[in-house]
Amino acid sequence: MILVFKILSKSIHEGVATLQLSLAKLNMSLPIPKRKVQVAVIGAGAVGVSVGLNLLEKLSSNLVVSIISDEFSPRTVSDKAGAVIIPFDVRAKGKSEGKSNDDDTGHQLRVRKWTRETYRHLEDLYSSRFAEEVNIQLVHGYFGNQEDTVDPWWGRELVTGFRRVGDEEKAYKRIPLSIRNVFAFNTFILSGSDYLNWLMKRFQEKGGFLVKMKINNFHELSSYDIIINCTGLGASSLVQDPLLYPVRGDTVTILAPWIKEFFLLTNDEEDYVMYVFPRSADVLLGGSKVTNEWSKEINEETSSKIIKNCSSIIPSISNAAIVDYSVGLRPARKEIRFEVDAENPSLIHCYGHGGQGIVTHWGCALEVTEIIRNYIDLMHRRVPSKL
Numbered sequence: 001m002i003l004v005f006k007i008l009s010k011s012i013h014e015g016v017a018t019l020q021l022s023l024a025k026l027n028m029s030l031p032i033p034k035r036k037v038q039v040a041v042i043g044a045g046a047v048g049v050s051v052g053l054n055l056l057e058k059l060s061s062n063l064v065v066s067i068i069s070d071e072f073s074p075r076t077v078s079d080k081a082g083a084v085i086i087p088f089d090v091r092a093k094g095k096s097e098g099k100s101n102d103d104d105t106g107h108q109l110r111v112r113k114w115t116r117e118t119y120r121h122l123e124d125l126y127s128s129r130f131a132e133e134v135n136i137q138l139v140h141g142y143f144g145n146q147e148d149t150v151d152p153w154w155g156r157e158l159v160t161g162f163r164r165v166g167d168e169e170k171a172y173k174r175i176p177l178s179i180r181n182v183f184a185f186n187t188f189i190l191s192g193s194d195y196l197n198w199l200m201k202r203f204q205e206k207g208g209f210l211v212k213m214k215i216n217n218f219h220e221l222s223s224y225d226i227i228i229n230c231t232g233l234g235a236s237s238l239v240q241d242p243l244l245y246p247v248r249g250d251t252v253t254i255l256a257p258w259i260k261e262f263f264l265l266t267n268d269e270e271d272y273v274m275y276v277f278p279r280s281a282d283v284l285l286g287g288s289k290v291t292n293e294w295s296k297e298i299n300e301e302t303s304s305k306i307i308k309n310c311s312s313i314i315p316s317i318s319n320a321a322i323v324d325y326s327v328g329l330r331p332a333r334k335e336i337r338f339e340v341d342a343e344n345p346s347l348i349h350c351y352g353h354g355g356q357g358i359v360t361h362w363g364c365a366l367e368v369t370e371i372i373r374n375y376i377d378l379m380h381r382r383v384p385s386k387l
């Protein structure tokens with residue numbers, strides 16, 4: 001099993017397509033499964049539950065899957081997400097002037113693949129019988145920043161109706177002229193909680209198990225064959241990852257059914273981030289991005305600033321009923337950690353999605369599933385034929 005996972009680990013870096021292994025070179029006996037493979041997914045956020053669901057949808061005849069988590073919806077970070085499907089945070093090395101999201105490092109290409117697959121999944125969901133339950137919406141709106149002087153790749157490839165917005169339209173929409181690059185397009189918006197509840201329900205319907213438990217050490221899960229670590233920010237204590245850190249996000253939820261357009265505007269030079277995400281039942285206002293802030297206490301000053309910034313774009317927001325104040329900590333990392341553990345080959349890490357966990361979650365889950373499928377195929381191909 002160790003050798004198999006080492007090969008799979010290598011292949012993660014080279015792309016799943018390279019998983020065509022030369023078994024003839026493996027002069028060893030792979031374990032022959034006498035029972036279903038026991039899989040533990042740690043974490044019940046969007047990443048963990050999608051991994052669990054994908055495994056059951058595609059490999060249930062070979063696997064038993066349990067999601068083990070200290071918190072479930074509505075107490076995960078994924079519940080706090082907007083969640084708008086714009087890959088705005090998916091950049092390779094910092095955000096420098098003149099760079100678009102088109103940077104093409106190896107990691108960036110993987111992130112792009114996960115994003116594409118997630119977008120396609122949401123398109124399917126939007127057209128499916130589940131659309132109402134998930135509360136997924138296709139919304140027109142405006143996205144602006146200082147960095148994307150070149151049109152971003154996803155504008156051409158994923159979203160519909162993508163166009164660059166001129167100063168006249170910016171002024172009409174009350175978008176500050178200091179926001180240099182503004183784009184209009186249609187994309188999907190979800191409520192993190194509604195979506196997570198749907199994923200959880202599907203997972204249970206497919207026979208998945210839920211276990212409420214905090215994991216302090218992977219040895220606690222020694223009865224499982226494979227462990228998938230989807231603990232988000234929790235990985236900072238579980239695996240003591242020094243590269244993982246919180247980025248605090250404050251939001252205010254209002255009732256304003258007349259608002260039908262989204263806005264997401266950022267200006268890092270002025271520490272400005274504002275967003276308005278109309279959802280089926282309410283409108284989520286934001287935001288903030290406070291690096292290395294662990295506190296989840298509501299801050300009145302930040303909440304007032306959010307309402308002020310959003311009202312400057314849509315003045316009627318100042319009269320809307322406020323129904324919730326909330327804080328979530330994004331699990332930020334320079335790069336998402338998605339790899340087989342170097343010391344423990346039956347452990348796969350998939351955490352550190354920052355502000356893009358909803359945008360990428362399904363693609364990550366598909367890739368985890370491919371890795372496990374190949375692992376099972378390898379085992380089966382080693383079983384001596386009875387013919």
Ligand SMILES: Cc1cc2nc3c(=O)[nH]c(=O)nc-3n(C[C@H](O)[C@H](O)[C@H](O)COP(=O)(O)OP(=O)(O)OC[C@H]3O[C@@H](n4cnc5c(N)ncnc54)[C@H](O)[C@@H]3O)c2cc1C
Pocket residue numbers: 042043044045046047048068069070071072076077078079080081082083084085086213214215216230231232233234235238248249250251286327328329330331351352353354355356357358359360
């Ligand atoms: C205000 C805000 C707005 C956002 N907006 C967007 C957006 O518009 N689009 C987007 O793509 N993303 C957005 N995000 C980011 C997104 O929410 C995250 O990237 C995503 O939720 C991460 O999902 P996850 O499953 O990795 O982590 P989480 O949702 O944090 O789940 C981690 C799970 O692991 C469990 N866990 C942790 N440690 C342990 C342990 N030791 N033992 C057992 N269980 C453990 C936790 O209880 C939890 O269930 C936003 C985030 C915030 C805060």
